[in-house]
Amino acid sequence: MSDTPAIEFVGVHKEFQSHGETVHAVRTLDLAIGQGEFFSLLGPSGCGKTTTMRMIAGFEDPSAGTVFLDGKDVTGVAPNKRDVNMVFQSYALFPHMSVFQNVSFGLERRKVAKAEITRRVGEIIEIVSLTGMEKRAPREMSGGQQQRVALARALVNRPRALLLDEPLGALDLKLRQQMQVELKRIQREVGITFVYVTHDQGEALTMSDRIAVMQGGRIDQLGTPREIYEKPATRFVAGFIGTSNLLEGEVRSIDDGIATLSSAPGDCVLVPVPGSVAVGDKLEISVRPEKIELERGTEAPSDCSVVAGTVSEVVYHGTSTNYAVTTAAGPEFTVFDQNAANADDLAVRGDKVFLYWNAQHSYPIGV
Amino acid sequence: MRNSRALHIYTWVVVAWLTLPVAVMIAFGFNDTPGRYNQTWEGFTLKWYGRVFGIDALTEALLVSLVIAIITAVVAGALGTGIGYALGRYRFRGSGTVNLILFAAMSAPELVMGASLLTLFVSMGVGLGVTTISVAHIMFSISFVSVVVRARVLTLDRSLEEAAADLGATGWTTFWRVTFPLILPAVGSGMMLAFALSIDDFVVTNFTAGTTVTFPLWIWGATRVGLPPQVNVMGTLIFAVGVLIAVLSGVRSRPRRRRG
Numbered sequence: 001m002s003d004t005p006a007i008e009f010v011g012v013h014k015e016f017q018s019h020g021e022t023v024h025a026v027r028t029l030d031l032a033i034g035q036g037e038f039f040s041l042l043g044p045s046g047c048g049k050t051t052t053m054r055m056i057a058g059f060e061d062p063s064a065g066t067v068f069l070d071g072k073d074v075t076g077v078a079p080n081k082r083d084v085n086m087v088f089q090s091y092a093l094f095p096h097m098s099v100f101q102n103v104s105f106g107l108e109r110r111k112v113a114k115a116e117i118t119r120r121v122g123e124i125i126e127i128v129s130l131t132g133m134e135k136r137a138p139r140e141m142s143g144g145q146q147q148r149v150a151l152a153r154a155l156v157n158r159p160r161a162l163l164l165d166e167p168l169g170a171l172d173l174k175l176r177q178q179m180q181v182e183l184k185r186i187q188r189e190v191g192i193t194f195v196y197v198t199h200d201q202g203e204a205l206t207m208s209d210r211i212a213v214m215q216g217g218r219i220d221q222l223g224t225p226r227e228i229y230e231k232p233a234t235r236f237v238a239g240f241i242g243t244s245n246l247l248e249g250e251v252r253s254i255d256d257g258i259a260t261l262s263s264a265p266g267d268c269v270l271v272p273v274p275g276s277v278a279v280g281d282k283l284e285i286s287v288r289p290e291k292i293e294l295e296r297g298t299e300a301p302s303d304c305s306v307v308a309g310t311v312s313e314v315v316y317h318g319t320s321t322n323y324a325v326t327t328a329a330g331p332e333f334t335v336f337d338q339n340a341a342n343a344d345d346l347a348v349r350g351d352k353v354f355l356y357w358n359a360q361h362s363y364p365i366g367v
Numbered sequence: 368m369r370n371s372r373a374l375h376i377y378t379w380v381v382v383a384w385l386t387l388p389v390a391v392m393i394a395f396g397f398n399d400t401p402g403r404y405n406q407t408w409e410g411f412t413l414k415w416y417g418r419v420f421g422i423d424a425l426t427e428a429l430l431v432s433l434v435i436a437i438i439t440a441v442v443a444g445a446l447g448t449g450i451g452y453a454l455g456r457y458r459f460r461g462s463g464t465v466n467l468i469l470f471a472a473m474s475a476p477e478l479v480m481g482a483s484l485l486t487l488f489v490s491m492g493v494g495l496g497v498t499t500i501s502v503a504h505i506m507f508s509i510s511f512v513s514v515v516v517r518a519r520v521l522t523l524d525r526s527l528e529e530a531a532a533d534l535g536a537t538g539w540t541t542f543w544r545v546t547f548p549l550i551l552p553a554v555g556s557g558m559m560l561a562f563a564l565s566i567d568d569f570v571v572t573n574f575t576a577g578t579t580v581t582f583p584l585w586i587w588g589a590t591r592v593g594l595p596p597q598v599n600v601m602g603t604l605i606f607a608v609g610v611l612i613a614v615l616s617g618v619r620s621r622p623r624r625r626r627g
Contacts, residue, residue, distance in 0.1 A: 059529055079532040092530035096548045105544075109535035157534065 004071040005032040006161050006193040007056055012065035014051055014217075025051040027217040029065070033161070033195060038187055040196040040204040043214035044240070049197045052214070053163050056195060058082045070160055080109075085154035086163040089170070091146050093138040099125070099149050100134040106157040124156040127189060144175045151186065161193040168203065180207055201241045205229060213237050229288075231363055238286040238365060245287045245333050246365075251279050258359055259283070264328035267307045270359035277367055284365045290336040291361035294323060295354045296347055304356040309333060311351045321346055325355060389606060396599035403593035415596040419604075422597055428585035429601055432566050435497060435581065439504040439565040444558035446505070447512025451557075452550070454513065455520025469510040480507065481574030488575065495577025503575045504565040511564065512557030519553035552616070559612060566605070 014026040026048040033039045041049035054060040055067055058079035067075050074082055085106065094102050100121060107117045125131055128148040138146055147167060154162055164183075168176045184207050187194050198204050204211050205225040212222045213236075221233040232238035238246065249261030249269055254277070261269040261283060271285045287305075309327035323335040333355055347353055395405050399412035420426045450469070454462055484503050485495075493499060527549070531541040547554075569583040576584060586598055 057529075057533060059532075079529070080535045080537060084533075086530070086533045088526045088530055090524055090526055092524060092526040094527065094530075094545055105531070105536070106534035109540065153530075153534070 004035070005068070006035045006037070006070060007031075007033040007195065008068040008071075009052075009055075010066045010068070012052075012055065012062045012067060014048075014055065014060060015063045024217050026055070026062075029217075029219065031212065031219065031222075033193060036191050036193055038184070038194045038196065038207060038209045040198060040208040040211045041214060042198055042201060042204040042211050042240075044199055047214040048217040049199075049214050050165060053086075053165055053195060053197045056161070057084060057086050057163055083160040084163055085157050085159040086165065087147075087150045087154050087167045089166045091138075091150040091167075091170075093146055093149055093153070095138055097137075098134065099130065099136050099138070099141075102138065102149055103153045103156050105153065110157070120156055121152075124152045127155070127186060128152045143171055144179065147171065147179060151183075155186070155190055155192070158190075159192065161195055162187075164194060164196045166198055167196075168198075168200075176203075183207060205241070213240060215240075232286055232365060235284065235286075235365055243289050243334050243336075245289060245292070246284060246331060247287065247329060247362075248282065248284050251277060251281045251283060254279060261285070263307070267327075267329055268305060269307070269329070269362070270305045271362035271364050272360060273364055274367060277364070283367070285362045286365055287357055287362055289322070289334040290320075290338075292333065292335045292355050292357045294325070294335050294337055294347060295356065296351055304358055305362060306354055306356045307333070308352070308354055311347050311349055311353055314346065314349060316346075323347065325353060327355070392599050393603045393606070396596055396603045398596055398599075400596060403595065405594055405596050405599070415600050419597055419600045422595060424580070425582075425585055425589075425595070425597055425601070428580045429582045431497065431579060432582035435501050435504060436562045436566040438501045439508050440558040440562040442501075443505045443508035443512050443561040444554060447509045447557055447561070448516050448550070448554050450509065451513035451516025451553075452520050452546070455517040455523075469513055472507060472510040473514070477507075477568075477570040481571040484571065485574040495575055496579045499575045499577070500572055500579065500581065503571050504561075504568060507571065508561035508564050511560045512554075515557040515560065516550060516553045519550045523549055555616065563609065 009029045009031040012026060012029045012031075013024070016023045016025055029048075029052065031052075041052055043049050051060055055062055056069075058074070058077060058081075061076055065075075066073055069083060094105065097105070103121045103124065104117050107120060112120070121134070122131075125134060128151055130145065130148050130152065133141065133145070138149060141149065147170075150167070167183075168179050171179060180203060183194075196204070196207065205228075208225055210222065210224055211228050212219045213228060214220065215236050221228055221237045223231075228237060229241055232241060232244065235246065238244040247261070247269060249263060251259045251273070252262055253260050254273065257272055257275075259271050259273045259277060261271060263269045269285070271283065273283070277283065307327050307329050309325040309329075311323055312326045312332065313322075313324035315322040318339070320339055321337045323333075323337065325333040325335060327333055335355060394408075396415055397411050397413065398405055398408055399410040399414070400407075401409070450465065453459070454465060481503070484499075484506075488495060488499050523546070527545055528541050531545045532538075536544065567583055569587060572581055572584060573587075580588070582601070586594065589595070589598070
């Protein structure tokens with residue numbers, strides 16, 4: 001692995017004219033994607049993730065800034081002159097060509113020798129498990145198989161980076177989960193940088209080495225799946241990735257890096273804070289629903305954050321039970337409770353309960 | 368059911384309405400008429416098929432029409448495909464105007480078009496003949512070709528061309544290897560339409576022909592002295608070829624079943 005990033009954006013800005021208005025699709029983006037990395041651009045539709053990817057492929061040119069591939073400035077270079085390949089959301093397989101013709105299209109454009117083409121196509125077709133289907137037409141294949149053809153057609157060229165634009169969006173859930181594992185395996189085997197655009201946070205979390213969460217043309221947070229899930233940098237990230245319980249409060253006291261927040265009488269909310277936070281500061285914290293314990297007693301452990309509430313909804317999910325709990329603290333809490341040995345001892349609607357969690361599981365947003 | 372019986376009758380009436388004139392044309396090609404008049408049934412014969420090219424002037428007129436129709440189909444096909452592709456794929460300054468002009472050319476009364484073309488050719492000092500007829504036919508056929516091609520281009524997934532570019536194809540290669548094969552059925556339909564419009568055009572041709580005689584012009588001239596059965600035979604043959612092409616293209620374009 002060399003130090004030069006596979007893909008680098010420096011001050012990239014992209015705006016469109018739409019009905020006389022300027023739309024800022026991507027705002028002053030700086031980004032470096034490493035060699036061999038599985039990198040995801042995650043965000044809701046219109047967040048700029050697809051535009052970012054299309055600027056890597058060369059289908060869009062930045063309004064300002066520079067795009068580097070392997071340290072080489074490729075800003076303004078046409079897509080057919082760039083050493084990256086894309087897997088399109090619609091697969092974009094050539095319907096009038098067989099699987100073999102589709103996959104060999106890129107190699108033919110590079111004037112690779114016939115024997116070499118046959119060898120490499122055979123090799124990649126084996127990697128995507130489509131051996132024996134070379135003569136089929138795309139329309140004679142299932143969605144999952146077409147997806148593999150699209151993957152093979154891009155990978156056979158051994159690009160510097162593979163760009164995937166919501167490639168699993170058209171598949172049903174079972175197939176999608178299967179393809180996630182498959183994609184990860186293929187990426188390990190070929191060792192190529194993957195840039196993966198998706199709005200599905202689960203997909204991004206399970207497959208990526210790093211994730212950039214985008215919103216409104218900006219990156220809200222860039223980090224490993226674990227960082228992004230455990231330590232959301234913004235309110236948006238906390239809400240977009242999984243479910244978060246958000247609480248606001250004023251810092252009352254700080255003891256050994258643990259701040260006590262103002263709360264409803266009887267409640268106690270603790271949160272670990274960095275040294276920059278002082279007494280009197282307003283804080284917003286996020287707590288993941290699976291970190292919270294739900295107890296029907298009256299006594300709660302003293303070292304934990306505790307909030308009293310009333311169960312307003314119980315949804316049984318088999319492996320877990322989800323509770324909605326109204327509290328005096330303000331927001332309605334969501335709690336995921338694993339159905340372990342005590343599965344027959346569930347709280348019911350209207351029960352008075354205590355919610356408690358370890359102080360370390362509170363996370364202050366934006367500090 | 369009463370309803371479906373009424374629908375049946377209605378359907379067959381319409382079918383008869385559409386096919387009866389053609390049936391009459393075909394039938395009188397087999398009429399054993401002795402004289403110049405081919406309007407009463409005299410008995411069945413195949414002799415007119417043997418003597419289909421027996422009238423030299425008629426044969427020549429048919430050949431002239433075929434040549435013009437082929438020129439029209441090829442030239443209007445090429446130009447119309449270009450226009451249709453540009454209109455379907457890009458938004459550019461004046462694309463709205465081009466659209467408007469195309470529809471104007473299609474909806475303009477033929478009589479007006481023919482008269483103005485005659486004025487144009489005469490004022491330019493161009494001698495009337497096969498060239499002027501072809502120019503006129505290409506002119507009104509282009510619109511039809513480009514409208515058909517544009518409709519196909521509009522439904523074509525844009526990412527197919529992007530995928531080709533992404534895989535290293537130049538614009539030229541992308542067009543000939545990906546775009547053209549996919550819009551070929553539309554180009555073919557457009558060309559056939561141009562051919563059909565050209566081969567039986569009378570009004571515009573009449574204005575722009577000069578002394579050249581095409582198949583429709585010859586028939587028009589002959590009606591005053593009576594139509595020979597050869598006209599029916601040629602009409603039948605042209606019709607048969609048209610039906611054959613339509614059936615073949617229908618069979619070809621039928622989507623094949625998914626196997627797996």
